[in-house]
Structure formats: C-alpha cells, structure tokens
Amino acid sequence: MVKLKFGPATLVAAAFIGPGTVVTASLVGANYGYALLWALLFAIAATIVLQEMAARIGVVTQQGLGENLRLAVQQPLLRQLFILLVVAAVVVGNSAYQGGNLTGASLGARSLWGDLTWVTFFREDVRINPWAVILGGLAAIILWQGQYKRIEKILIALVVLMSVAFLITFALSKPDFRAILTGLFLPSVPAGALLTTMALVGTTVVPYALFLHAASARERWFSGENKASDESTTAALTEAKADIYTSIPLGGLVTLAIISTAASAYFGSNEEITGAADLAVSLQPVFGDLATYLTAFGLLAAGLSSAITAPLASAYALTGVLGWSTNMRGWRFRATWFCIIIIGVLVSSLGIQPFALIVFAQVANGILLPLITYFLLLVVNQKRMGKFANTARQNIVAGLVFMIALALGLRSIWLALT
Template sequence: MSYTVYNSHQFMQNEKKTKKKRKKKEVEYLFAQSAKALDKSVGAAIKGGRVVARAAPMRRAGEYWEKLGPGLTTGAADNDPSGIATYSQAGAQFGTQLIWTTLFTFPFMALVQEQAARIGIVSGKGLAANIRHHYSQKTLITITVLLFSANTLNIAADLNAMSAGARLLIPWLSMETLTIFFALVSLLLQIFTSYARYSKYLKYLTLALLSYVITALSIHLNWTEVIQHTLIPSISFTKEQIFLLAAIFGTTISPYMFFWQTSQEVEEHVLKGETTIKIRQHMVNKTEIRDMRTDVWSGMFFSNMVAFFIFAAAAGVLYTHGITVATAADAAQALRPFAGNFAYLLFALGIIGTGLLAIPVIGGSSAYAVAESFGWRYGLYRKLKQAYAFYGVIIISMVIGVVANFFHLDPIKGLIYAAVANGLVAPIILFFIAHISHDKKVMGKYRSGMLSTSFMWTTIVIMTLSGIAAVTTLFL
C-alpha cells in the first residue's frame, strides 16, 4: 500500500517536472521564434544585400548602356581601317612619340560631336538641312561635293583594308571577291534592315574594337615610356611626321562624323514617334541633352582609348623591331612573329569588324548630306521605296569605292590621303557647326556657351593649320 502511494507520489512529481520542462520549452520556443525570425531577417538582409550589391552595379551598367547610341557608334566608327592604318603607321614609324595625340584630340573631338548632336536634337534636323536653311545653296553644295569625295575615297580605302585583313584569314579568296562581298553585306544591312534593328547591330559591333585593347595588353610594353609620351607631347617637325600628324587629326576629327551624329540624333527621335520637326523641337529637355552628352563623351573616350592601344601595340612591337607597315593588314601580319597568333587573329578580325561598322556610317553620312542639300526624302528609318534617292547615294558611293579597288590603287596612299582629305574638309564644316550651335535663333537656350565656342574655334584653327601643313609637305 505504502509502495503504491510512493509510486503515485513519485509519478505526480515526475509529471510536474515534465510539465515544467514542457513549459520551459514552450517559453523557450516562443522567445526563440522571435530570435529565429530576427536571425532569418538578418540573414536574408545580408543575402539580399549581397544580391543588391551585385544587381545594383549591373542595373546601373545596363542603364548606362541604354543611354549609349549615336555617340558610341560614331566614336567607334572613327576607328575605321583607315584610322587603324594611320595609327599603326605612326606607331611603327615613330614609336610612342605621337601617342600624345590620342589624349590631345579627345576634348576637341568630343566637344565637336556634342555640338553636332546638340544641333540635331534642338533643331530636329540634320546638319546639311540646317546649313541649307541658314546659308546659300551654293555653299552647301560645295561642302556636300567635298564631303562626298572625301567619304568615297575613305570607303574605297576601307574596303581595300577589310579585304586585305580578311585574306589573312582566308587567303584563297581574291581581293576583288572580298571587296564585292563586304560592299554587298554593308549595303544589304543598311538598306533592308529596319533602323531599330540596324542601330543595335552597329552598337554591338563597336565591341569589335576591344580586340585592339586586348592585343596591346597581351604584348609586353614599356608602359612607363608609353605614359610619359602620352602626357608630354613630342614632335620633330620632319616632313614625314607633319604629314602623318595631319593624317591623325584628319582621321580623328572626320567630317562624316559630324553629319552622321546630327542625323542619327534625329533618327533616334523619329524612332520614338517624333515624326515632325515641330514635335522634335518641342520635346527637347535638359535630361535629353544630359543623356546625349553622356553618350557622346563616352563614345569619343572609347574611340581615343582604342586609338591609344593601337598606337601602343604598333610602337611596342613594330617600332621596336624596325618594321614599317603600309596597311592595317600589314600591321597584323607583322605582329604575328613577335606577339603570337592570338594578337595576329584579334588584329585581323578587328579590321573586318571596324570596317563593317564604319563603311555604313561613312556612306550614310554622304547620303544624309546630299539628300538634305536637295530637300529629298531621307532617313534610314524609311524603306527603300520611300527614299530612293537617299539610298541611291549610298549605293553609288559604295560602287565607286568598289570600282576604285579594281584599279589596284596604292593602299598606303589611299588610306593616308583619305585621312588628309578629311582633315582638309573638316575645318570648313566646323565653321558652320560653330556658327549654328552658337546661334540663339536656332538653338535658343541650348546654344553653346563661350567656353564651348572657344574650343570650337581652337579646333578649327588646329585643323586648318594641320591641313595647310599636310598640303605643304606634298610640295617639299
């Protein structure tokens, strides 16, 4: 009996202890849940923070990429095969002595393109249309003829360079076959592809220029010397160097860039549904101007950065080993024994890629100028049937460029003279850009300020002196 009572008492005690433990666990559980919730929240916050930290830069990069357009493609197109050949020759012939030009020309180049873009956005019209409206028809036709001539020579030189570059990779095809092929590809894409798709194609094609950055970085260079000559200008004033300097200025600040930039700004607005000049003029705002400036300065920086690396690669390999080159293809071939197959391949592919980017831009700028000069229908947003004359200019300039290559013109003369021709035409067009961009009647509150105008006139003086010097050297 007592045993039973004891067991019952012990059982009760155990039950009480169990209940206490259970209550403790329940209380612990309740408090633990809040702590666990906090722990999970902190963990999620940390994890989310990491995701956001990764996503935010990507998002910002995406937003930045979206802002890039005409400025980027125009800047990249400036490094066409003709430009690559000019920089390669300068690097091969004078080492890093003239590499300072890539830094020196950047602010002038960017400012000129910004003014051209500003004219397009604010006026709602292309550059030639603006010149036609404010100056005489004879003046405009003279400018257009000069531009068309320089551009056609440039197209011929670029087609030659592209074909030579392609033959490094597929030597069994003739120069003539490749020239026709590249001309047809450029024409078909430009004429039969919608502007929305075509502009994206050009934008992504700019990435081909990174091949020159990679090429230079894969080569052992004396970076101390490179940086020194970049920051401290050096010039010997020899006939060869003056002529090459003029070619560098001409290929960097090229007339076709002015017309293309202005007209592309208009095309971008048409793409947004702003189909009339009045609507485009009405829709201008400060945000748009700011985004344009980001696009243009980024594009020009990218252009000059690539030129810098082409210079560096040519100087580091070709000049060091006493190798002179005539074309961009020669530069690629000369790099092979010293820099390896990788650098050779990248350089050759870069020539083709930049040509596919630049030739439509050059031909298109001629078409814009001619069509606007005569008041024709124009625009890449229009289909072929809607702008026969506009597309006809592109076709004719391309045909002349192809035919010129069948006469087996000297490639080095073609490339360099194309650059010098650009340098001679540029000051004339820059004069009109300076006047229009500062004209309050045209630009209103968005006209260029005194600092911008001063830079514009400085650019005109530099380009004029450069052109005169180049012509003078031909007779010495």
C-alpha cells in the same frame, strides 16, 4: 555624373576607326613609339567638342547639318558653294575612301579565312575580288533595311567587337605603361614627325562624321516627332552627352591600343611597316597566333564598320544640303549610299588607285573642315537653339578647336597639292 551609354556617337567611332586610322596609328607606333600619344589625346578632346555641338544641333532643331546649312546660309552664291564643298568632300571623298574601307576589311577577312577565287569580269585581265563583293554586299543589305535603330545596334556590336580585339592584342603586347603615360601627358614632336602628328589628328577629326552625328542624333531621339518639349530635349541631350563620353574615348582607346601594339612590335627594330596587314603578320612570331588573328579580326571590323558609315553619312549630307527627303527608305537616299558602295567595290576589286579623286577630296575636305566648324558655331549660337545655345566657355573652347581645324585644313590642301 555622366553614365556610360552607346548610341549615335558609336557611329562616329565606327567612322573614324577605319583602315586608314589603323594604318596611320600603326605607322605612328612603329616609327615614333609612344611619343605622339598626346596628339591622339588632343584629337579625342577636339572630336568630343565638335561632335557634342553636332549632336546638340540635331536634337534641338530635329534636323541634320545639311538642312541647317540650307536655312542658315541664305545668300544663293554662298549656299551653292557650301553645297559643292559638301558634295566634293563628303560624297566624292567617301566614294574614293570606300575602296580603302573594303580593301582593309578584305585584308582582315583573308587573314582569317584565306583567299577566295577571283572572278573574271568580261575579260581575263579584269577580275573581281570576292571578299570586296561579299563585304560590300553585306553593307548594302544592312543599309537597305532603312531602320536606323537596327543599323545603330549592328554598328555598336562591330565597334565593341573591334575594341575587344584590339584591346586584347594590346594586353598581349605587354605595353610599357610608363612610356604611355609620358607620351600622353608630356608633349613632344620627334624629328620629322610633324606631318605624322597632324595626320593622327586628321584621321580622327573628320567633316563627314559631323553630318553623320547630327542626323543620327535626330533619328535616335526625335524621328517622326513634330515638336519636342524642353524636358524631352534636355533628357535627350543628357543621353547624347553620355553616349559621346562613352563612344569617342573608346575610339581613342582603340587607336591608342593600335599605336602601342605597333610600338611594342616595331619601335627600335630594323623592321619596316607599310600597313595594317604587315602588323597582323608580324605579330605572330613576337606575340603568338592569337595576336595575329585578333588584329586581323579588328581590321575586318574596322573596315566593315567604316564601309557602312561612310555611305550612310554621304546620304545624309547630300539629301540634307539639296533639300531632298532624308527618309532612309527614300530612293534618293538609297541611291546615294548604293552608288558609293558600288564605287568602293570596284576600286577595291580592280586595284584602282583613284589618286585624282583622293587629291580632289583632300583639298575639298581641307576647305570644308574649318568652314563646317565655323558653321557649327554659327548654328549652335542662333536664337532657335534657345537655352541650349553655347555658353561663353563653350564658345571659347570651340574657337580654339576652330583654329586647329583651320590648321588641319591647310595641311590637307598643302599635302594634296604637293
């Protein structure tokens, strides 16, 4: 029996439940009610499969995905291609998305505590959003400590608080549990919902979370050890599985709560929703002030947690694939996440829409996701994994997930190009 436990997988939940997921889930509920919940159920199952392999690689090899990639891919040209893809999809991509993380967190903060005076920067028409600066600075302070276990505890607290906020809002919205069960277990795709269905899956199954999980699993259980015994590795993997089966489903439950709340407030009405901020404001006349404040607080926690995990994952990925030190207090590691936070603050503050960067990142992610999934399968079946390598059943399940990853990758490329 798997016990409930919070650990590195909570960072994954913090990563995929960001403002982008809140917006996507809100639009799913508002436009299609409970009909697409089966896609969320599948996304959580696929995430569990991929993240379990990533965590197992991190624990057994005591290396992140970046380091394993350098060892597994010996052909120089192919290795350079992988490195370029990782830099493009994870580092450049997260630089663009960090602006959205801080913007979402700022919206939540403004809903709770009001606007702050914008600060003029060099010219009258160039102003800095103080909430973005404050929240970006808070993320930097947390990461600068360079202590994995402390960062993990902070992110666990944020995920728990976010979960409580959205789940109480879910209860206040008086959900239709029969419709929820129907949506979960009787798959259907309403007219015009195909791309939205794939978007819901795509916001949960993301490449950078795999880098984050492998590296954080190593940090959590074997940081500083030279060689782990089979007994200690088995014990760590047992804890890692308990962590995965606690944190990832909790993340799915939060997404379900957001979909259900939006469905209760909007589905079947003439009102339109364009983002998470609309959801927070519109809940007040229907479900009262408490629902509005809880949704705003959930958005703040979701944005801040993603604003911490995105730079952290980028630093792990970049230092790993380039063969640099992955020490969290190393200057290259710190420089990577610091640059991403700065870019995010500027994007959020100045109202920049980095469309070119986002399109570029979507294409890179579309190529990287199936390749990283294949790479996971390659590494987890190598001899160095020993008795902890995949079983035949695990390979079959992972192979099916690979096909879905390929479809998601092609979708990302197609959307970006069109």
